[in-house]
Amino acid sequence: xxxxxxxxxxxxxxxxxxxxxxxxxxxxxxxxxxxxxxxxxxxxxxxxxxxxxxxxxxxxxxxxxxxxxxxxxxxxxxxxxxxxxxxxxxxxxxxxxxxxxxxxxxxxxxxxxxxxxxxxxxxxxxxxxxxxxxxxxxxxxxxxxxxxxxxxxxxxxxxxxxxxxxxxxxxxxxxxxxxxxxxxxxxxxxxxxxxxxxxxxxxxxxxxxxxxxxxxxxxxxxxxxxxxxxxxxxxxxxxxxxxxxxxxxxxxxxxxxxxxxxxxxxxxxxxxxxxxxxxxxxxxxxxxxxxxxxxxxxxxxxxxxxxxxxxxxxxxxxxxxxxxxxxxxxxxxxxxxxxxxxxxxxxxxxxxxxxxxxxxxxxxxxxxxxxxxxxxxxxxxxxxxxxxxxxxxxxxxxxxxxxxxxxxxxxxxxxxxxxxxxxxxxxxxxxxxxxxxxxxxxxxxxxxxxxxxxxxxxxxxxxxxxxxxxxxxxxxxxxxxxxxxxxxxxxxxxxxxxxxxxxxxxxxxxxxxxxxxxxxxxxxxxxxxxxxxxxxxxxxxxxxxxxxxxxxxxxxxxxxxxxxxxxxxxxxxxxxxxxxxxxxxxxxxxxxxxxxxxxxxxxxxxxxxxxxx
Amino acid sequence: xxxxxxxxxxxxxxxxxxxxxxxxxxxxxxxxxxxxxxxxxxxxxxxxxxxxxxxxxxxxxxxxxxxxxxxxxxxxxxxxxxxxxxxxxxxxxxxxxxxxxxxxxxxxxxxxxxxxxxxxxxxxxxxxxxxxxxxxxxxxxxxxxxxxxxxxxxxxxxxxxxxxxxxxxxxxxxxxxxxxxxxxxxxxxxxxxxxxxxxxxxxxxxxxxxxxxxxxxxxxxxxxxxxxxxxxxxxxxxxxxxxxxxxxxxxxxxxxxxxxxxxxxxxxxxxxxxxxxxxxxxxxxxxxxxxxxxxxxxxxxxxxxxxxxxxxxxxxxxxxxxxxxxxxxxxxxxxxxxxxxxxxxxxxxx
Numbered sequence: 004x005x006x007x008x009x010x011x012x013x014x015x016x017x018x019x020x021x022x023x024x025x026x027x028x029x030x031x032x033x034x035x036x037x038x039x040x041x042x043x044x045x046x047x048x049x050x051x052x053x054x055x056x057x058x059x060x061x062x063x064x065x066x067x068x069x070x071x072x073x074x075x076x077x078x079x080x081x082x083x084x085x086x087x088x089x090x091x092x093x094x095x096x097x098x099x100x101x102x103x104x105x106x107x108x109x110x111x112x113x114x115x116x117x118x119x120x121x122x123x124x125x126x127x128x129x130x131x132x133x134x135x136x137x138x139x140x141x142x143x144x145x146x147x148x149x150x151x152x153x154x155x156x157x158x159x160x161x162x163x164x165x166x167x168x169x170x171x172x173x174x175x176x177x178x179x180x181x182x183x184x185x186x187x188x189x190x191x192x193x194x195x196x197x198x199x200x201x202x203x204x205x206x207x208x209x210x211x212x213x214x215x216x217x218x219x220x221x222x223x224x225x226x227x228x229x230x231x232x233x234x235x236x237x238x239x240x241x242x243x244x245x246x247x248x249x250x251x252x253x254x255x256x257x258x259x260x261x262x263x264x265x266x267x268x269x270x271x272x273x274x275x276x277x278x279x280x281x282x283x284x285x286x287x288x289x290x291x292x293x294x295x296x297x298x299x300x301x302x303x304x305x306x307x308x309x310x311x312x313x314x315x316x317x318x319x320x321x322x323x324x325x326x327x328x329x330x331x332x333x334x335x336x337x338x339x340x341x342x343x344x345x346x347x348x349x350x351x352x353x354x355x356x357x358x359x360x361x362x363x364x365x366x367x368x369x370x371x372x373x374x375x376x377x378x379x380x381x382x383x384x385x386x387x388x389x390x391x392x393x394x395x396x397x398x399x400x401x402x403x404x405x406x407x408x409x410x411x412x413x414x415x416x417x418x419x420x421x422x423x424x425x426x427x428x429x430x431x432x433x434x435x436x437x438x439x440x441x442x443x444x445x446x447x448x449x450x451x452x453x454x455x456x457x458x459x460x461x462x463x464x465x466x467x468x469x470x471x472x473x474x475x476x477x478x479x480x481x482x483x484x485x486x487x488x489x490x491x492x493x494x495x496x497x498x499x500x501x502x503x504x505x506x507x508x509x510x511x512x513x514x515x516x517x518x519x520x521x522x523x524x525x526x527x528x529x530x531x532x533x534x535x536x537x538x539x540x541x542x543x544x545x546x547x548x549x550x551x552x553x554x555x556x557x558x559x560x561x562x563x564x565x566x567x568x569x570x571x572x573x574x575x576x577x578x579x580x581x582x583x584x585x586x587x588x589x590x591x592x593x594x595x596x597x598x599x600x601x602x603x604x605x606x607x608x609x610x611x612x613x614x615x616x
Numbered sequence: 617x618x619x620x621x622x623x624x625x626x627x628x629x630x631x632x633x634x635x636x637x638x639x640x641x642x643x644x645x646x647x648x649x650x651x652x653x654x655x656x657x658x659x660x661x662x663x664x665x666x667x668x669x670x671x672x673x674x675x676x677x678x679x680x681x682x683x684x685x686x687x688x689x690x691x692x693x694x695x696x697x698x699x700x701x702x703x704x705x706x707x708x709x710x711x712x713x714x715x716x717x718x719x720x721x722x723x724x725x726x727x728x729x730x731x732x733x734x735x736x737x738x739x740x741x742x743x744x745x746x747x748x749x750x751x752x753x754x755x756x757x758x759x760x761x762x763x764x765x766x767x768x769x770x771x772x773x774x775x776x777x778x779x780x781x782x783x784x785x786x787x788x789x790x791x792x793x794x795x796x797x798x799x800x801x802x803x804x805x806x807x808x809x810x811x812x813x814x815x816x817x818x819x820x821x822x823x824x825x826x827x828x829x830x831x832x833x834x835x836x837x838x839x840x841x842x843x844x845x846x847x848x849x850x851x852x853x854x855x856x857x858x859x860x861x862x863x864x865x866x867x868x869x870x871x872x873x874x875x876x877x878x879x880x881x882x883x884x885x886x887x888x889x890x891x892x893x894x895x896x897x898x899x900x901x902x903x904x905x906x907x908x909x910x911x912x913x914x915x916x917x918x919x920x921x922x923x924x925x926x927x928x929x930x931x932x933x934x935x936x937x938x939x940x941x942x943x944x945x946x947x948x949x950x951x952x953x954x955x956x957x958x959x960x961x962x963x964x965x966x
Contacts, residue, residue: 497956
């Protein structure tokens with residue numbers, strides 16, 4: 004292949020460290036077309052799993068949580084579920100309601116911030132916004148966001164937008180553009196009007212203030228955010244014996260009258276912003292960028308581990324407050340093959356493999372199940388700090404391993420979630436997917452259903468699942484509130500950890516559907532020391548951002564860039580649009596180290612019962 | 617008082633909202649340009665000054681720093697990190713004008729390089745980094761540890777090693793702030809067995825012979841008001857007083873145990889013995905469940921988290937000690953590591 008002429012390193016507005024290389028066949032006018040897959044490479048590694056060896060399994064959640072401060076709840080919780088699964092501990096209803104709310108809050112917070120703070124500037128030209136007429140922006144706002152009243156309870160008027168404009172002009176006049184400096188402003192691919200740009204910049208700023216309010220739900224339940232506290236066996240928080248404020252005299256906990264009100268307010272604030280701002284803004288952007296439903300498709304294989312056990316489906320309550328579910332998750336576990344979007348196949352955990360043929364690890368090139376994987380850090384890439392630094396897709400080129408399902412690369416994340424729900428079509432939330440797609444995607448936007456597999460489809464599905472979860476939050480809160488005096492923690496947990504004969508299996512598997520997709524942790528606990536023998540994670544962004552496998556089949560990012568037409572190869576805005584549509588979380592994707600390579604035994608998983616074994 | 621700030625009891629005394637605090641006219645008019653009233657601003661300053669235990673005389677200096685016509689440049693670089701520190705910092709931003717003025721940190725500084733938020737990417741980002749680091753005097757904020765061996769390949773960005781990126785960015789910096797426990801002390805990447813040979817910023821500075829003022833702001837992540845407070849203090853008044861670990865004493869002098877409302881039951885009981893027991897619901901001390909509060913220097917129990925909403929012990933989990941060096945490997949009672957293992961000693965710090 005020719006020397007790559009499209010290089011983005013660092014890819015910014017993501018979590019972590021990512022490099023994209025591609026070759027665009029020049030069009031003679033500074034632009035070009037990407038005909039063959041380039042490469043997606045992560046260039047940072049920490050070795051979290053190696054650090055976990057020999058540690059107390061009760062502590063693992065805190066380590067894995069630090070895999071990512073953006074996905075702060077899900078890595079901790081997946082670890083907690085893996086240990087619960089290994090030792091056969093069931094958790095109480097309250098623990099599951101609270102976990103649903105914490106994961107749900109993370110989805111809503113993450114997805115809204117992704118749209119405005121990580122992705123919007125690929126579609127919104129901040130410099131163009133400077134030309135907006137404030138009065139016209141106010142009219143647009145009244146039409147696009149008729150229920151959104153950030154202006155002291157009133158619709159934003161011309162003065163309101165003039166104020167936003169003044170702030171932007173202040174940056175320009177000072178010559179200090181700060182975070183907005185050196186963007187691809189004025190690029191021919193930007194299509195919004197100045198007023199549309201100003202409206203979205205205004206929402207960009209307001210979403211920052213919104214975000215810090217909604218994370219307070221994590222703070223009440225987990226004591227802080229990012230990195231709220233969790234515990235194996237339930238939740239560490241518990242109802243306060245004192246309904247008033249905590250004090251030295253009266254004691255108490257965060258779950259008092261004021262704390263419960265904060266949770267309720269967070270839940271309400273989430274829903275309001277999603278309904279009034281995020282949803283209509285995504286539809287506005289989609290209307291102006293419809294052609295992006297023709298770019299960015301992956302191979303059409305989708306995977307979902309399943310998430311949000313549905314409290315309405317509780318089948319059995321145990322005396323200790325624990326519960327069992329039937330196989331009822333808002334996002335169903337499942338697999339969709341080759342763009343057959345109505346065919347939902349069951350997910351079989353034993354078909355997951357990891358491949359290191361193009362990653363900087365030593366070990367066999369043959370794909371191995373995570374329970375028997377063996378890997379050692381082995382950097383064979385070019386020396387840094389040289390002007391000729393370049394990665395080569397025929398060699399090893401990333402710290403991300405390539406996960407495969409039944410030997411195939413899979414896309415995970417919001418698009419997969421929406422397609423699974425659409426295909427299942429049984430729960431009310433599944434019907435909500437059908438309604439949303441019919442109203443906006445195939446309705447207002449007049450796009451084909453199969454075009455959801457695209458850059459624009461990913462953005463749309465992320466918004467639609469946010470809407471569905473934001474609606475569910477009130478449901479989970481209500482059920483929790485009614486049961487708040489019930490149990491939060493299973494008191495057998497810590498003793499069970501030292502009774503290996505009671506463990507149902509030697510390897511625990513925990514899974515979560517993170518905002519970016521399927522996330523699984525595997526833990527093997529030593530029956531003599533009760534410490535961790537081995538720990539493995541396969542993470543959402545790993546599925547999407549991984550390199551080629553031994554057969555040379557590229558990962559979803561790499562595949563999705565083929566066919567992109569760039570107006571200016573020096574300003575590859577089009578490439579950023581598609582990469583950002585996946586919401587890369589590269590700190591998550593890179594973490595795998597297992598220096599000993601001790602085989603784990605086969606994991607048995609019953610998906611109906613998650614960690615409730 | 618700024619309602620958004622839940623002010624610590626101990627620091628209310630020295631500072632009062634002073635109507636007669638003198639702000640010069642230029643400062644007041646620049647505040648108005650930012651959409652902030654004089655009264656609102658004074659209340660913000662009083663809040664910040666209280667957090668930092670500052671004398672009232674500091675308020676005009678804070679005001680002048682916060683409204684300077686040219687904003688001090690802040691360059692924020694990330695290495696072996698998880699983005700939790702930035703997430704935390706973002707929680708201190710609020711852009712709605714009106715009564716909330718905590719947005720001053722963004723009006724006050726020019727955040728000229730920050731990979732997670734900046735518009736520029738790739739070549740344009742690298743070009744920007746060169747430009748902003750060519751003018752001496754900026755504040756360099758760093759999160760994450762850095763692999764000590766430049767050619768290990770464990771950290772490369774824009775084709776350059778972590779060591780080279782840091783060394784070049786440090787060259788013209790007026791101050792370096794290591795934000796988070798990874799940058800301050802090595803943190804998670806450095807936890808045993810430190811697979812990537814990660815070091816803290818102070819260790820890397822020593823090995824590269826970089827002599828620059830350094831402030832460590834540890835915590836996993838740090839409390840947002842502590843990050844912004846340190847920056848604000850530096851801009852207003854230069855280096856704050858630091859302890860032997862380069863931590864600002866204004867935030868890290870006391871342990872989280874010292875100011876914890878559960879401290880009383882540490883003296884007299886009852887202790888929570890398991891999660892969710894009757895004593896846990898009463899707010900009993902979590903020491904026997906492994907709380908590391910007595911050995912952890914931070915302001916969680918005073919400033920609290922997310923605008924004073926809660927903090928770990930208030931939400932029922934012991935402190936894991938995340939602001940201390942090597943907290944992942946702390947040895948507790950009976951020589952054991954672990955967040956649920958009781959501290960080896962009953963109190964105070966080590």
